[in-house]
Amino acid sequence: MASPTPPHCSIASTKPYQPPQPQRVPVNSSSSSSSRNAPPRNPSLPSLGPDFRGKRSTRFVSKMHFNRPRPAVHGGGGGGGASAGFNRAARHTSAAEEALQHVIRGRDDDEGGLERLLSGFERRLSGSEDYLFILRELGNRGELSKALRCFEFAVRRERGVTEKGKLASAAISVLGRLGRADLARRVFEAARTHGYGNTVYAFSALISAYGRSGMSEEAIAVFEEMKGAARLRPNLVTYNAVIDACGKGGVGFDRAVEMFEEMTRDGVRPDRITFNSLLAVCSREGFWEDARRMFDEMVSRGIDRDIFTYNTLLDAVCKGGQVDLALEVMSEMSERNVWPNVVTYSTVIDGYAKAGRLEEALSLFNEMKQLGIRLDRVSYNTLISIYSRLGRFEEALGVVSEMEGSGIKKDIVTYNALLGGYGKQGRYDAIKYLFEDLKAESITPNLLTYSTLIDVYAKGGLYKEAMDIFKEFKEAGLKADVVLYSALIDALCKNGLVESAVALLDEMTREGIQPNVVTYNTIIDAFGKSATFQFQTDGSNVADGSRVIDEVDKEEVRDKEETNQVMKIFGRLVIEKGQPSVEDVKRQSQELLSILGLFHKMHELEIKPNVVTFSAILNACSRCNSFEDASTLLEELRLFDNQVYGVAHGLLMGSREKTWVQAQALFDEVKRMDSATASAFYNALTDMLWHFGQRRGAQQVVLEGKRRQVWENVWCDSCLDLHLMSSGAAQAMVHAWLLEIRSIIFEGHELPKLMSILTGWGKHSKVAGDSTLRRSIAALLEGMGAPFHVAKFNLGRFVSPGSVVTAWLRGSGTLNVLILRDDRTISEREFDPRQDMCALFPS
DNA sequence: GTAGGGTTAG
Numbered sequence: 001m002a003s004p005t006p007p008h009c010s011i012a013s014t015k016p017y018q019p020p021q022p023q024r025v026p027v028n029s030s031s032s033s034s035s036r037n038a039p040p041r042n043p044s045l046p047s048l049g050p051d052f053r054g055k056r057s058t059r060f061v062s063k064m065h066f067n068r069p070r071p072a073v074h075g076g077g078g079g080g081g082a083s084a085g086f087n088r089a090a091r092h093t094s095a096a097e098e099a100l101q102h103v104i105r106g107r108d109d110d111e112g113g114l115e116r117l118l119s120g121f122e123r124r125l126s127g128s129e130d131y132l133f134i135l136r137e138l139g140n141r142g143e144l145s146k147a148l149r150c151f152e153f154a155v156r157r158e159r160g161v162t163e164k165g166k167l168a169s170a171a172i173s174v175l176g177r178l179g180r181a182d183l184a185r186r187v188f189e190a191a192r193t194h195g196y197g198n199t200v201y202a203f204s205a206l207i208s209a210y211g212r213s214g215m216s217e218e219a220i221a222v223f224e225e226m227k228g229a230a231r232l233r234p235n236l237v238t239y240n241a242v243i244d245a246c247g248k249g250g251v252g253f254d255r256a257v258e259m260f261e262e263m264t265r266d267g268v269r270p271d272r273i274t275f276n277s278l279l280a281v282c283s284r285e286g287f288w289e290d291a292r293r294m295f296d297e298m299v300s301r302g303i304d305r306d307i308f309t310y311n312t313l314l315d316a317v318c319k320g321g322q323v324d325l326a327l328e329v330m331s332e333m334s335e336r337n338v339w340p341n342v343v344t345y346s347t348v349i350d351g352y353a354k355a356g357r358l359e360e361a362l363s364l365f366n367e368m369k370q371l372g373i374r375l376d377r378v379s380y381n382t383l384i385s386i387y388s389r390l391g392r393f394e395e396a397l398g399v400v401s402e403m404e405g406s407g408i409k410k411d412i413v414t415y416n417a418l419l420g421g422y423g424k425q426g427r428y429d430a431i432k433y434l435f436e437d438l439k440a441e442s443i444t445p446n447l448l449t450y451s452t453l454i455d456v457y458a459k460g461g462l463y464k465e466a467m468d469i470f471k472e473f474k475e476a477g478l479k480a481d482v483v484l485y486s487a488l489i490d491a492l493c494k495n496g497l498v499e500s501a502v503a504l505l506d507e508m509t510r511e512g513i514q515p516n517v518v519t520y521n522t523i524i525d526a527f528g529k530s531a532t533f534q535f536q537t538d539g540s541n542v543a544d545g546s547r548v549i550d551e552v553d554k555e556e557v558r559d560k561e562e563t564n565q566v567m568k569i570f571g572r573l574v575i576e577k578g579q580p581s582v583e584d585v586k587r588q589s590q591e592l593l594s595i596l597g598l599f600h601k602m603h604e605l606e607i608k609p610n611v612v613t614f615s616a617i618l619n620a621c622s623r624c625n626s627f628e629d630a631s632t633l634l635e636e637l638r639l640f641d642n643q644v645y646g647v648a649h650g651l652l653m654g655s656r657e658k659t660w661v662q663a664q665a666l667f668d669e670v671k672r673m674d675s676a677t678a679s680a681f682y683n684a685l686t687d688m689l690w691h692f693g694q695r696r697g698a699q700q701v702v703l704e705g706k707r708r709q710v711w712e713n714v715w716c717d718s719c720l721d722l723h724l725m726s727s728g729a730a731q732a733m734v735h736a737w738l739l740e741i742r743s744i745i746f747e748g749h750e751l752p753k754l755m756s757i758l759t760g761w762g763k764h765s766k767v768a769g770d771s772t773l774r775r776s777i778a779a780l781l782e783g784m785g786a787p788f789h790v791a792k793f794n795l796g797r798f799v800s801p802g803s804v805v806t807a808w809l810r811g812s813g814t815l816n817v818l819i820l821r822d823d824r825t826i827s828e829r830e831f832d833p834r835q836d837m838c839a840l841f842p843s
Numbered sequence: 844g845t846a847g848g849g850t851t852a853g
Contacts, residue, residue: 173844208844240844276845283846311846318847346847353848378848385849416849451850486851493852521852612853619853680853 095121096130100137103146114149128154128163132170139174147174148183161196169201176209181218184209200232208241216249239263240273247281253290256281272303279312288320305336311343318351321674326351342368346379353386355674361386375406381413388421393430396421410441416448423456428465431456445476451484458491466491470566482508486519488566493526501526502594504566517607520598525616527595527633528588528623585625592629595620599636609640611673611681618648618684622691622728630692643669651689651697654824663704671708679710683726690728693823699732706733717744718752723760723796727776730759732820734780739818742809751802757781757788760796771796784817 099121106113118125118134125131131154138147151171158164168191175184188206191197203226210219223242226232234242239259246256256278263270275298282291295313298305310333317326326348330340345368352361365383369375375383380403387396396418400410415438422430435453438445450473457466470488473480485508492501501523505515602609617637621630634652638645647666650659670678682705689698702725706714711724720737722730734757745751759774774796781788781798787808788798808814 204844211844237844242844244844271844273845280845306845308845313846315846341846343847348847350848376847380848382848388849411849413849418849420849446849448850453850455851481850483851488851490851516851518852523852525852610852615853677853684853 091129092133093124093126093130095124095126096133099125099130100134103134103138103150104141104143106146108143108145114146115153118150118153122157128158128160128166131158131167135167135170135174139177142178144175144178144180144183147171147178151187164194164196165191165199165202168197169199169205172202172205172209176205176212179213181209181213181215198230198232200226200235200238203230203232204235204238204241207238207245211241211245211248214249216245216251216255219245219249220251220255234263234266234268236268236271236274239266239268239270240277243274244277244280247277247284250284253281253285253287270303272298272306272309275303276306276308276312279309279316283312283316283319286316286319288316288322288325291316291320305333305338307333307338307341307344310338311341311347314344314347314351318347318354321355321672323348323351323355323357340371340373342373342376342379345373346382349379349386350382353382353389356676358386358390375403377403377408377411377413380408381411381417384414385417385421388417389424391421391425393418393421410438410443412438412443412446412449415443416446416452419449419456420452423452423459426460428457428460428462447473447478447481447484450476450478451481451487454484455487455490458487459494461495463491467567480508480511480513482513482516482519485513485515486522489519490522493522493529496526496529498523498526498529498591499594502598505598507566514605515607517610517613520602520607521610521612521616523598524595524613525619527591527620588623588625588629592632596632596636599639603639611670611677614641614644615681615684618681618688621648622684622687627692630688648685648688651685651701652692652694652824654694654697654822654826656697656700656822656825660700663701667704667708675710675712679705679724682710683729686732687726687728690732695732695735695820696822698728699736699820702729702732703736705729706736715740717741718754718802719756719758721758722773722777723758725773727773730773730777731780734777735818735820738786738809741805742815742818745806745809751806753802755788755800755802755805756791757798758796759798785814 099118102117102121103114106117131150135147135150135154138150148171151167151174155164155167158167168187171187172184172191175181175187184206188197188202191202203222207219207222207226210216210222219242223234223238226234226238239262243256243259243263246252246259260270260274260278263274275294279291279294282288282294291313295305295309298309310329314326314329317323317329330344330348333340333344345364349361349364349368352358352364362383365379368379380399384396384399384403387393387399400414400418403414404410415434419431419434422434431453435445435449438449450469453469454466454473457463457469473484485504489501489504492498492504505519505523508515508519614637617633617640621633624630624633634645634649637648643662643666647659647663650656650662670681673681682701686698686701686705689695689701705711711721714721714733715737720734722733725733737757741751741755757777759771759777777798778790785808786800787804788800791797791799
């Protein structure tokens, strides 16, 4: 039975389960007078649709820049000229700077030391400005406990309520910057109890503190409390803080816009920082077009754009995958005398790196160096990460030395980048060394370190190691997040334990950790892969395995239930590694039910699918044993996205002519993706068609992909490079290439001496060394009687002399072998895409 | 009260 067709049928339209979205751009929303220069409003702003426009990153508070020194507000150095008295710009005395130096040198654990020190300076220090200076500087240096003690000392000796209030706001702000919203709250409460905390400043500082910790709900609650119980009127800074908090906490664009509208109603005029924060919200959500409109709105309102504006806009543009546009923005800012700085460059460089354009990223580094912009901690780490990802470890380590030479010590980000790089290359020796080294340097591994290691070990099949790391992670008292769980789930999936993966998904949900689209995509993509492995419920015949089980049992007594679940599942994985399966078919139908349940959960939780979801569903179809199962999965695809469904279903049913217009529109959308994402989609679609006998259709898709440069440099007269293609895509491509070569011959040209077909040997495969592609191409060539054979010393290369290929292609039966046909073709007039396909295809 | 880096799916 066909379910009702949703009203919207284009890929850019709102998906069935999505609530209608309110207006997305705050401009023009309340009055028309302010919009005289505003760009014409586009009534069809891009929806928040899941598909190709939605952000691909799932991070909200991806980064918390705690402990980062704020830019100096007072000019010149802080060198306390002994006779200077007041530092005019800074409003603090030189005595304060002297005291600060002493406090910094003092030991952290010296009970009462700081208080004695400040007492000694007390007569020379001049009022709260000096204490504020010391407090803020301690904050800038990350001296949390000293800052707190300084605050307590100062607030005790201060008598004026206003002065005490200033100190409290500063302390709240400092604690917020250090990522301690909890302590900020305590200072805030104490200040209110003692009658000096009921100020707009204290409230604004606390809102900001929550914002920095990504706790936007708390920030909003404080904002409401301020207006309500505290009867205070938010000012510009308050509104800016709460808008910024909305963005940092990931409550989303709409909430930030609501705050903006409230601000306007309240008669508070937004300023540059308001817009900068709104831009940051766009950037985090990947709404680069909205960011651009916001930027234009600043222009029309006559609000200056500063380096923050440009850098945030650049970040939005890069996160939206428009790196080429980023370069335009960079030259525009220079024209307006806003000079790119180290943040500008690292933003754009990272954009290029994320788009896979690593060489261009590296050349931007050179440009930056030539401009005399010094690298800082972030840009060094970005550079190290790029070299690591490229596997260019010598250069990566060279940059590490350069960084240390310039006085910046390796931090956990440096190590994580290196661990990830070595991990991708399977360099477990280096990983082990690095992990010991970072501890020897007294650097504490964090959640990202553990996630990386677990992922690396699990992908490499080193389950014992993965388990040990997980144990250490639990012992460190860290809380798992969606990424770590997704890595664990992926490990299970990659080993065919889809049911266990689903169990772990439930487990994480019970733990209060929300799965995201990546988690779901992981499992969907694994559908049907379990055929290669099997559970062995009785592990007693595996000596090493029973030891692991014992360990797991001991854990059971003393550790939490959650840990146990994970350890149990992984314990089994250690034992069962690589047991071949017997009951594929039965398992698959069970799995199908699990996956269907998964789709329903996705709808329930309103998790937006993206293009990877679509590829995963298509890949799952390719692994279906029956056409019915595939059609069930495609039905789920239809509920997600009618356009993708329309194309996949149309081509599958053999309606090439009618479907092709729609397909072109779809491919235009896919073209906006980075090359890896785009090629994965083409690969998935082609594989599905190939698998179900639509070989001419598969070839049409593959040739379209080639035309659109989805796979770089696929073929020339002497060589066909298939190494980025899936098995179905590659096979369709072989046929197309040979036909092309054949026409060259029949035009009377001679072939090159040696003809090659490259498949690679599995280097690009997720499972190192897995050469499914090579095997399927070998079988294809043999099946069609093509004279290619495996090259000496290179397993991933098939070769044949040009003359031999010529002779074969001239053979009478060859053309017939080369031409592909579809199993199903439909008279285009009969074809109704909405009709249930099972009715059209009796199995 | 505002900007950039490290982890998960293909």
